[in-house]
Amino acid sequence: MTGERNGTDMATAAAGQQDSAMSNGEPGRALVATRRESLGRAGLDFGSAWDYAPAPETVKAPIAERYGLYIDGKFVMPTGKGGVGKGKSASGYFETINPATEGTLSRVAQGTAADVDAAVRAARKALPKWAGLKPAERGKFLFRIARRIQERARELAVLETMNGGKPIRESRDVDVPLAAQHFFYHAGWADKLPYAFPGRPAPRPVGVCGQIIPWNFPLLMAAWKLAPALACGNTCVLKPAETTPLTALRLAEIFEEVGLPPGVVNIVTGDGRTGAALVEHAGIDKIAFTGSTEVGKRIASAVSGTSKRLTLELGGKSANIIFEDASLDQAVEGIIQGIYFNQGHVCCAGSRLFVQEGVLERVKTKLMIRLASLRVGDPMDKNTDVGAINSRQQLEKIREYLEIGASEGASLCVPSGEGGRAGEGAVGSDAKAIARASSAGLPEKGFWCRPCFFADVQPSHRIAREEIFGPVLAVMSFRTAEEALVRANNSPYGLAAGVWTDKGSKIFEVARKLEAGVVWLNTYNRFDAASPFGGFKESGFGREGGMQGLRAYVEV
Amino acid sequence: MTTTSRLDVTKTYKLLIDGKFPRSESGRTLAVEGASGRVTSHVCHASRKDLRDAVGAARKALDPWRHATAYLRGQILYRMAEMMEGKREELAEAIRTGAACEPGSDVKAAKGAGGTRALANRKVSADDEVMLAIDRLVTFAGWTDKYQQVLGCNNPVAGPYYNFSVPEPTGVIAVVAPDAPALLGLVALLAPVICAGNTAVCVAGESGSARLAASVLGEVIATSDVPGGVVNILTGVRSELLPVIAQHRDIDGVHAANIDAASAKVLREGVAENLKRVKVREGVDFSDEAEGASPWWIEPFVEIKTVWHPSAM
Known part of the structure; x- marks a missing residue:
């Protein structure tokens, strides 16, 4: 990857200070940290010498006043009908804020069951052509996406930090570079899938994937879900987390930029009701969910009577x-x-x-x-x-x-x-x-x-x-x-x-x-696109990343 | 001197739990009729309690089994095949004997719910089925120290780390065998499970032949080198046992094939209980050797573990 090493050395900037504090301290002295006892004398007091002058990130990320849903290659208004979407806002939008200031950043659409349906239909319509595309060509779309994420990295990092509250150092050095790497890594798999499944020479896409992602790594989770699905020839309906929709919507702009065919990725924002509509939609072939074990179990229950495939990355x-x-x-x-x-x-x-x-x-x-x-x-x-x-x-x-x-x-x-x-x-x-x-x-x-x-x-x-x-x-x-x-x-x-x-x-x-x-x-x-991630026991099943992560997105 | 009036000593087959042969704690039995309609033997009618006991035994046996060397597990599976080879006649006879279970038993209710139904499989003779089952076991005896190399790998991460992924056993797996083929159906589902270091609680199919074949297989296992509790075999009624399997929080996965839709649904609902890995196969042709020998039959019952370590001078 373009000079970025792992991109995950999130604490290295502070590590130097820590080392010096340690070597000047008294490592051999056992200090008892019992209740109410101050540990104040354990370290050195540098007074205000370690206070840092403010170093605000200056790149600006323009944010629209309002965002529609990304369906069939276009941003469209939410329908505001169909059983979900009521109660939040009469006009079908809700506010998304900056958790560091509580200020409103923008208003995003509350996707309804009708919107989910439109998105699933668009994904279904796009499926035959996308799945039938020459695999290497499919891969080239993903390579392009990776490049554009890298080129718009700072803007994405700023947006991620504004919408999610994470330090700019982390969004800049971890989230965004890893998101780009995920697209780059999976781009190369598109025309090599038969080699990933010994004895299974013709892996096929699963179909239309409903993907529900959490708010802790909004862009990175979108990349984890979309990149392998697209590489394997599936089409997707992505539901970003309620509190952090902005970077996924920015990703939709990148899809437009690179000319990704309409309907291959659809993004429906909203709250849990939107997610439920996605899980319950009969036109979905596979659900991939990252979130709490509690919700994961509810999804497993909803899916159990159907032929939908399921992967869960839980608590x-x-x-x-x-x-x-x-x-x-x-x-x-x-x-x-x-x-x-x-x-x-x-x-x-x-x-x-x-x-x-x-x-x-x-x-x-x-x-x-x-x-x-x-x-x-x-x-x-x-x-x-x-x-x-x-x-x-x-x-x-x-x-x-x-x-x-x-x-x-x-x-x-x-x-x-x-x-x-x-x-x-x-x-x-x-x-x-x-x-x-x-x-x-x-x-x-x-x-x-x-x-x-x-x-x-x-x-x-x-x-x-x-x-x-x-x-x-x-x-x-x-x-x-x-x-x-x-x-x-x-x-x-x-x-x-x-x-x-x-x-x-x-x-x-x-x-x-x-x-x-x-x-x-x-x-x-530590995280890497080439390294499978996922849990044992009630932390879920299925892997994301690496060769093993492909398994969830193919029929072998 | 021979006598034609000698009374046969009919047998009641018992359950295999923790390497021992208990009767069902419920005291219940099921009759198995021969082709002529004559009752030839009985098998135990396992209760929910028997199932829970079997899960306890399987859990206890798990750590030593999964941490045994792959080479040792391979030799033990091969030993099991050797013992089956020695009992080929008895196994084939078991398949031939049980035609249907006694009418009027609990099985009837299960039938009403779409219970016993032998699904389409290429017709093979009982003798051929036994040979196929033995060969399937030999195949997986050979997989014990190889699937890791096929399903795992080293990962070229973009940083100074050594990183690899290895498959590890999921844990205690419930094996729900089809009604037919009587022996091959059970062995084909069980072999990949224990091959990977999981332990198993098996529920035999509901046909008379499946129950007899499973019972005889239990006797084979107990006299091979398979440690007690690694394989537990229950004969009983799916409609009673499957809900317990689905809800049991100490069962980590389910391997089933060619069972009725109602049973499959019950098992799939168990995913929501404790995220157990449920693999219910449909329309499996067990006599397809290439398909049945695939490492993709092992893969649903392993968990990929990825290990990182910094690499530096």
């Missing part, structure tokens, strides 16, 4: 295991990447941290120091590490879990409100700590949650079992590798896991025995 409560013989500074950086990347709105977030007993206190201390150096705030600032929570609804859910965790007896550890000043922290299970996590020193407008973790967590606690989908980590300890494995696997989920140790034989044995679809060893939250 997780992924374990990150740190052994005593790990490189601890590296591991702490991995914890940070694992749980605070994208405000913790990551299905594979390493939200359960298991630390081997002997290094528990040291890890907690280092974690607190590192947390204090994370800059929370304006997502459009290039120095921001943690942006805005995606929606008020999600923020309320996270706050509820903060209260649940405290009431269950875990200790909430939150760094001070002064971003960039290492070592200041608050530990406690009272309302003050919770308030600090979500308000002190943060902008008044917008949805915010300071990165934090719970210590003294028991495996039975809800914060150790349920997906929070926010920057909240549950820290637990273990004694032996066997215990770590049993506890890591003791979850209905099985999406991802992390292991940190410098001992090669141990790391592979633990990796082998972890029940997780993605296992990151001495790293975390």
